[in-house]
Amino acid sequence: MDSAIKTGSKTLENNVTSSEYVLEIEHLKKSFDDKQVLKDINLKLKKGENLVVLGKSGHGKSVLIKCIVGLLTPDEGTLKVFNKEITNLNEDELTELRRRIGFLFQNSALYDSMSVRENLEFPLQRQDEPLSEEELTPLIEEVLEAVGLLDAIDKMPSDLSGGMRKRIGLARTLILKPEIMLYDEPTTGLDPITSNEISLLILDIQKKYNTSSIIITHDMACAKVTNDRIMVLKEGEYIAEGSYEELENSEDEFVRSFFNSTN
Amino acid sequence: MSQPSTNKITTAETIAEYLPSSFQNFLIELGSMLQFFIDFFKNLFKRGFEWNAFIRQCFEVGYRSIGLISLTAFIMGLVMTLQSQPTLANFGAESWLPGMVSISIVREIGPVITSLLCAGKIASSMGAELGSMKVTEQIDAMEVSGSNPMKYLVVTRILATTLTIPLLVILSDAISFCGSWVAVNINSTMSAMLFFNKIFAAIEFKDLIPSIIKSILFGFAIGFIGCYKGYNSSKGTESVGVAANSAVVTASISIFLIDMLVVQITNLLY
Numbered sequence A: 001m002d003s004a005i006k007t008g009s010k011t012l013e014n015n016v017t018s019s020e021y022v023l024e025i026e027h028l029k030k031s032f033d034d035k036q037v038l039k040d041i042n043l044k045l046k047k048g049e050n051l052v053v054l055g056k057s058g059h060g061k062s063v064l065i066k067c068i069v070g071l072l073t074p075d076e077g078t079l080k081v082f083n084k085e086i087t088n089l090n091e092d093e094l095t096e097l098r099r100r101i102g103f104l105f106q107n108s109a110l111y112d113s114m115s116v117r118e119n120l121e122f123p124l125q126r127q128d129e130p131l132s133e134e135e136l137t138p139l140i141e142e143v144l145e146a147v148g149l150l151d152a153i154d155k156m157p158s159d160l161s162g163g164m165r166k167r168i169g170l171a172r173t174l175i176l177k178p179e180i181m182l183y184d185e186p187t188t189g190l191d192p193i194t195s196n197e198i199s200l201l202i203l204d205i206q207k208k209y210n211t212s213s214i215i216i217t218h219d220m221a222c223a224k225v226t227n228d229r230i231m232v233l234k235e236g237e238y239i240a241e242g243s244y245e246e247l248e249n250s251e252d253e254f255v256r257s258f259f260n261s262t263n
Numbered sequence B: 001m002s003q004p005s006t007n008k009i010t011t012a013e014t015i016a017e018y019l020p021s022s023f024q025n026f027l028i029e030l031g032s033m034l035q036f037f038i039d040f041f042k043n044l045f046k047r048g049f050e051w052n053a054f055i056r057q058c059f060e061v062g063y064r065s066i067g068l069i070s071l072t073a074f075i076m077g078l079v080m081t082l083q084s085q086p087t088l089a090n091f092g093a094e095s096w097l098p099g100m101v102s103i104s105i106v107r108e109i110g111p112v113i114t115s116l117l118c119a120g121k122i123a124s125s126m127g128a129e130l131g132s133m134k135v136t137e138q139i140d141a142m143e144v145s146g147s148n149p150m151k152y153l154v155v156t157r158i159l160a161t162t163l164t165i166p167l168l169v170i171l172s173d174a175i176s177f178c179g180s181w182v183a184v185n186i187n188s189t190m191s192a193m194l195f196f197n198k199i200f201a202a203i204e205f206k207d208l209i210p211s212i213i214k215s216i217l218f219g220f221a222i223g224f225i226g227c228y229k230g231y232n233s234s235k236g237t238e239s240v241g242v243a244a245n246s247a248v249v250t251a252s253i254s255i256f257l258i259d260m261l262v263v264q265i266t267n268l269l270y
């Protein structure tokens, strides 16, 4: 499935210069009170690449991507997005940067007092040059069509199912045409068919908008479909990295256990 | 807080160690309120005011409270008059009644009761609404999409209460007078003309200004505390309830504190 994309990016792997990384994380550490959640994270994301991050529940995956968008401040380490150190940015620069990053929340985080249309308009109307109503409509319809939910346009989030909410959440981030997408468990809690649709959607987005993505998941089917590269976290530490096939046959018991559960 | 084992203990740290932890928490809370206050003003003057949200909030805060405020104010004026009428009659001072009612309502009871009602109705709903938006990561979602939640959610709400609560106080004062006039006519008769003449004759400019300033401050406090508690609530469902609850308590206490301060200051000035 879509092996062309995978092999395409694999050939790049050998000779990349630092400017080809859209995201560089080195020695990232983060703790809450006495609990060290991220111990030493190193991660680099290439342009146009889908990186899948695997890890057990509660091992700091959500914390990691919240650090990337500056929702949480890391204690130590460097975190460069588009070659800019994120902790040094002022408020306006951070806002500017955040508009180039899409973030799909683990539980969608739709604005529940607004309809789907208003949810999608919300970020667009708050850009430096707000768009008019006539300019907004085609954009909204485009992203809703991309996620296959055009008929939900006037519904309220409370009237949507979990899977639909995930897709609307996805549409809301896509509408800003992000260069980096951060997916926090895009398929968790969905049936296998919907999960697969979302996985394919993620691939589509990668192709269509040439986004680089970090996909956090413990759904191996999703990982298998979307990955260009997989990274495994354990208790806030990086433990392995490689292609799906490489990790499937890994020496490490913990790494293999992810793959065993599906087969 | 500080680690006793380290050699370099600053005086501030030593003092902090001897303070009871509830007082430390109070200071921390005060500090983060101050930070929120500064953030509010920073965002107040940022480009692109959220007019639509502001008008909707004025509607929510003001218009939707009119019924409650009117009913309470009417009963308040009525009961106050009924209660004080016999006493005043004993002294043959019944003709002072409208003046007494108008002064006590304008100076004190109108603003304080109206604001306390609003603290219960508005501060709690703001605390709960923003609290649940925080818990469900909606505020985080606004932040990461580069749309300023402080400006959209907080600035509009605080301005709405600051503007509409003084208006509600004026309405409540007027309706209390009507209630009082009705009460006067239960036991004896007094024409509306005479009653309202006496009411307005008793009010002086120096009664009005502190009362309006007080109402503006109450309005600000209600919006500010409701938003602060909701916006800074911790994660978890029970924290929504905690936010709503502590918003009401803190707002009510600060209404009395502000009241006390304003009364002291006006007494000094006049």
Ligand SMILES: Nc1ncnc2c1ncn2[C@@H]1O[C@H](COP(=O)(O)OP(=O)(O)OP(=O)(O)O)[C@@H](O)[C@H]1O
Binding pocket: A032, A037, A055, A056, A057, A058, A059, A060, A061, A062, A063, A064, A106
């Ligand atoms: N804001 C916070 N304050 C305190 N502790 C936190 C906070 N956010 C996360 N944690 C803690 O950090 C740890 C990692 O949380 P995180 O949400 O990153 O897990 P996760 O890997 O995303 O798990 P899941 O797969 O269940 O989403 C948890 O133990 C959690 O209690």
Ligand SMILES: [Mg+2]
Binding pocket: A061, A062, A063, A106, A184
């Ligand atoms: Mg998570």
